[in-house]
Amino acid sequence: MNKYKDAGFKLTPQRMAILEYLEGNREHPSADEIYRAIRGRFPTMSFATVYNTLDMLVRKGKVIELTIDPGKKRFDPGVSPHHHFICSKCRRIDDIFEEFDVRFASGRGKKYRVTGHHIEFYGICPSCLEHERAH
Ligand SMILES: [Zn+2]
Ligand SMILES: [Zn+2]
Numbered sequence: 109m110n111k112y113k114d115a116g117f118k119l120t121p122q123r124m125a126i127l128e129y130l131e132g133n134r135e136h137p138s139a140d141e142i143y144r145a146i147r148g149r150f151p152t153m154s155f156a157t158v159y160n161t162l163d164m165l166v167r168k169g170k171v172i173e174l175t176i177d178p179g180k181k182r183f184d185p186g187v188s189p190h191h192h193f194i195c196s197k198c199r200r201i202d203d204i205f206e207e208f209d210v211r212f213a214s215g216r217g218k219k220y221r222v223t224g225h226h227i228e229f230y231g232i233c234p235s236c237l238e239h240e241r242a243h
Contacts, residue, residue, distance in 0.1 A: 117243040195233035
């Protein structure tokens with residue numbers, strides 16, 4: 109966890125536990141899921157602590173906040189830029205590591221300096237599709 113040494117914030121055991129839980133986690137958990145996963149180790153920790161820590165990590169650029177799920181905010185550990193697919197049946201969010209050629213069709217794009225884009229795909233995931241076919 110040395111990579112968090114120069115993170116610019118105090119690493120309390122709770123913050124460390126949240127970072128460790130998110131490290132390499134591709135499930136895009138919600139704040140509530142993160143809270144439930146680590147509260148066993150910190151019985152006195154409140155949900156507000158988890159929420160505030162996530163908020164701070166997002167502001168520091170260590171964690172990405174996803175708004176693709178209208179039901180709740182979901183969190184993604186900071187990794188290389190990627191897109192997301194959300195399943196409207198099971199709410200699973202998959203990472204999409206693929207390049208898409210996205211550009212303004214009109215000349216309006218010339219007025220902006222575009223530094224990136226994030227695509228949110230909606231639909232049915234492979235396992236829900238399989239389940240659908242089996243019934
Ligand atoms: Zn699904
Ligand atoms: Zn992701």
